[in-house]
Amino acid sequence: MADGIGEKLKNTIVGALRGTREITAETVNLLTSTVKSAFEGVSDIVESSFKISLEAIKGALEGVSEVGITALEAVNRLVSSTLKGVFQAGGDIVEATRGIVQGVIKKTAETGGDVAQVAVNAIRSAIRTTEEVGGDVNRVTREAIVEAIKTADEVSGTVGRNVRDALSSTIKGAKEIVDSLKEKKEEK
Numbered sequence: 430m431a432d433g434i435g436e437k438l439k440n441t442i443v444g445a446l447r448g449t450r451e452i453t454a455e456t457v458n459l460l461t462s463t464v465k466s467a468f469e470g471v472s473d474i475v476e477s478s479f480k481i482s483l484e485a486i487k488g489a490l491e492g493v494s495e496v497g498i499t500a501l502e503a504v505n506r507l508v509s510s511t512l513k514g515v516f517q518a519g520g521d522i523v524e525a526t527r528g529i530v531q532g533v534i535k536k537t538a539e540t541g542g543d544v545a546q547v548a549v550n551a552i553r554s555a556i557r558t559t560e561e562v563g564g565d566v567n568r569v570t571r572e573a574i575v576e577a578i579k580t581a582d583e584v585s586g587t588v589g590r591n592v593r594d595a596l597s598s599t600i601k602g603a604k605e606i607v608d609s610l611k612e613k614k615e616e617k
Contacts, residue, residue: 434467434481435488442492450498457510460489464514478520482528485511490536500537500547508533508554513562522564526555527576534580534592544588545595548577552600567602574606 441463445456464485471477486507493503508529515525533551537544552573559569574596582589596603 434464435484435491437467438463438485438488439492439495442489443495446493446496446498450496452493452498452503452506457506460507460510461514461517464511465518467514468518468520474519475521475524478515478522478524479528481520482511482515482525483532484528485514486529486532487536490533490540494540500533500540500542501550504533504547504550505554508551509558512555512558516562516564522559522562523568523572526559526569526573529555530573530576531580534577534584534588538584538588544581544584545591548581548592549595549599552577552596556600570600570602571606574600574603575610578607578610 438460441459442456445459446452464481467481467485468474468477471481489507489511490500490503493500493507511529512522512525516522530548530551534544534548537547552570555573556566556570559566577592577596578589581592593607597607598604
């Protein structure tokens with residue numbers, strides 16, 4: 430069911446925001462229910478959480494871009510609505526967060542946006558949403574930071590450095606995670 434969710438969310442966003450450029454509570458609810466519906470008929474909801482979330486966030490970012498909203502302006506609400514949809518469907522919020530973070534970084538890098546700031550905002554939103562739904566905040570935080578660094582490094586060394594620096598200085602506990610990853614990398 431991940432096939433098509435990105436395009437569906439993109440079209441939903443473009444339809445909802447055309448002319449308004451404002452992501453309202455109604456728009457967020459629509460996005461949440463669209464993500465939740467992507468899990469209908471999926472046999473392994475937990476395993477599908479990463480891929481559905483990845484495709485959903487990429488489609489959502491394309492949609493807001495088409496109506497003139499930047500990723501930086503929209504990422505908080507898009508991440509929150511995607512995670513809530515996954516949670517409501519019984520999906521794995523940690524895997525969903527990893528997919529979202531990867532999608533946000535790759536899509537922002539493609540469009541020339543501020544990857545480091547968008548990554549920080551996406552992770553903050555994931556942490557806040559995880560707290561709201563009663564998920565494992567420590568695990569989500571760690572996995573989001575690890576995924577952000579891995580994906581940013583894949584984009585380029587400079588983007589990876591910028592993301593590590595931004596996370597280390599803004600997300601509680603990120604510096605320790607970044608340092609531990611650096612140590613593991615140096616041991617290899």
